[in-house]
Amino acid sequence: MIFSESLKKYRQFQFVYRNGKSYADKYLVMYVKENGTDRNRIGVSVSKKVGNSVVRHRVTRLVRESYRLQEAVFNSGLDIVVVARKTAASVRYFEIEEALLHLGKLHRIIKV
RNA sequence: UGAGUAGGAUAAACAAUCGCGCCUGCCUGGGCAUAGCCCCGGGCGGGUGAGGAAAGUCCGGGCUUCACAGGGCAGGAUGCCGGAUAACGUCCGGUGGAGGCGACUCCAAGGCCAGUGCAACAGAAAGAUACAGCAGGGAAUCGGGCUUGCUCUGGUUCCCUGUAAUGGUGGAAAGGCAGUGUAAGAGACUACCGUCCGUCCGGUAACGGGCGGAGCCAUGUAAACCCCAUCCGAAGCAAGACCAGAAUGAGAGCGACAGGCUUGCCCGGCCUGCUUUCAGGUAGGUCGCUGGACGCGGCUGGCAACAGCCGUGCAAGAUAGAUGAUUGUUCCGUACGAUAGUACACGACAGAACCCGGCUUAUCGUCCUGCUCACCAU
Numbered sequence A: 001m002i003f004s005e006s007l008k009k010y011r012q013f014q015f016v017y018r019n020g021k022s023y024a025d026k027y028l029v030m031y032v033k034e035n036g037t038d039r040n041r042i043g044v045s046v047s048k049k050v051g052n053s054v055v056r057h058r059v060t061r062l063v064r065e066s067y068r069l070q071e072a073v074f075n076s077g078l079d080i081v082v083v084a085r086k087t088a089a090s091v092r093y094f095e096i097e098e099a100l101l102h103l104g105k106l107h108r109i110i111k112v
Numbered sequence B: 001u002g003a004g005u006a007g008g009a010u011a012a013a014c015a016a017u018c019g020c021g022c023c024u025g026c027c028u029g030g031g032c033a034u035a036g037c038c039c040c041g042g043g044c045g046g047g048u049g050a051g052g053a054a055a056g057u058c059c060g061g062g063c064u065u066c067a068c069a070g071g072g073c074a075g076g077a078u079g080c081c082g083g084a085u086a087a088c089g090u091c092c093g094g095u096g097g098a099g100g101c102g103a104c105u106c107c108a109a110g111g112c113c114a115g116u117g118c119a120a121c122a123g124a125a126a127g128a129u130a131c132a133g134c135a136g137g138g139a140a141u142c143g144g145g146c147u148u149g150c151u152c153u154g155g156u157u158c159c160c161u162g163u164a165a166u167g168g169u170g171g172a173a174a175g176g177c178a179g180u181g182u183a184a185g186a187g188a189c190u191a192c193c194g195u196c197c198g199u200c201c202g203g204u205a206a207c208g209g210g211c212g213g214a215g216c217c218a219u220g221u222a223a224a225c226c227c228c229a230u231c232c233g234a235a236g237c238a239a240g241a242c243c244a245g246a247a248u249g250a251g252a253g254c255g256a257c258a259g260g261c262u263u264g265c266c267c268g269g270c271c272u273g274c275u276u277u278c279a280g281g282u283a284g285g286u287c288g289c290u291g292g293a294c295g296c297g298g299c300u301g302g303c304a305a306c307a308g309c310c311g312u313g314c315a316a317g318a319u320a321g322a323u324g325a326u327u328g329u330u331c332c333g334u335a336c337g338a339u340a341g342u343a344c345a346c347g348a349c350a351g352a353a354c355c356c357g358g359c360u361u362a363u364c365g366u367c368c369u370g371c372u373c374a375c376c377a378u
Helices: A010-019 A053-073 A085-092 A093-107
Strands: A003-007 A021-024 A026-034 A042-045 A080-082
Touching: A010 A026, A010 A042, A010 A080, A021 A093, A026 A093, A042 A053, A053 A080, A053 A085, A053 A093
Parallel strands: A003 A042, A042 A080
Antiparallel strands: A021 A026, A026 A080
């Protein structure tokens, strides 16, 4: 991804959870916190409640893919954590993409 | 053709666009003023990228570190015989038993004459019996018979004795069944079957068969403790090795400059400082990391598991974790329909994490092979 890296460490996730703002819709929850750089960092979290390993992996990929394709419309300098909800287990790609953009609008981090 | 049985293969396909990990070729930027076979990147091209169970983590082994003179106890696992193997609780071939007409399937299949424990309920009695029954004898009593008191005979009640055929209970009632025998019965005796002992033959063995003998002294349970035999050191790739700039510690040198303490001052001493070397091991990184008890094909040996030889191939290696998304066509499935076709849909179970050999569990379908039984035809 051109403008972004991924969040990796447990502590980084915890920092965003504690200090960031969150919005949720039917499929996803999004936490956002400014990180003070000119790049975005995105982390995806899918718990065991969502499904078995294959399902979780698929949801992770869908979220990452839809972020990758829509990367340019997001503002820079943010740490974003996307948490999948249980309902996301049996969802198609476009519904994930739609949910991601919807939450971005709620956070007002989408470029107009 | 139908029903069944044993085993195997496969795990939707193709194309376009965007994207990811690893390997590799070429070009190129920076560290760096020059050069490099050093370090950090970028671009383009090529190759490659989940499973039959990758799962559960239940066994076994390799590998790594630690421990280790030898022996024993404890603990755990296994348990008919032979073989295969690196090893196994796995596999193959047998033996015995159970089920099935059969192909075939299933078995935790050593030892309760070392000891201890348990055996509910039922039943008379469960390391033991006599409830009912059957039979003999005696007594009392009521009858019958006739030669009128009997060495005749029947019933009922009680007592003594014999018995374990029959009955019911039970998982199990102390070999089975038939006959002889007897008052009634009983391996008391006899034949056959079973069991045990001896012996001979076959087999590496488990075991099987023949012959002879013993009437058969005694329940079940060892996935009850236990006994016997065999095997087992512990922990695991977050193993472990290396690099290393954090913390910390040690030594040497520099300076005689600054601050603090030691006494008001000086000298002296101590601490803080700077440079450097070593130890150390944090963040981070590299290796381990995939060429192996490897895949495929053939030959040879073996009933087989498997082994040997030859040829050939190299086929994921991530580290918060790549292997994906969209679109189109075809295939499959479900529903409707005579076909054509139309509609529906994340197209079974499920995602590598050091590597192998197994076991177990999950699973939509499709295809193939061997064999068995029944029916039909010739």
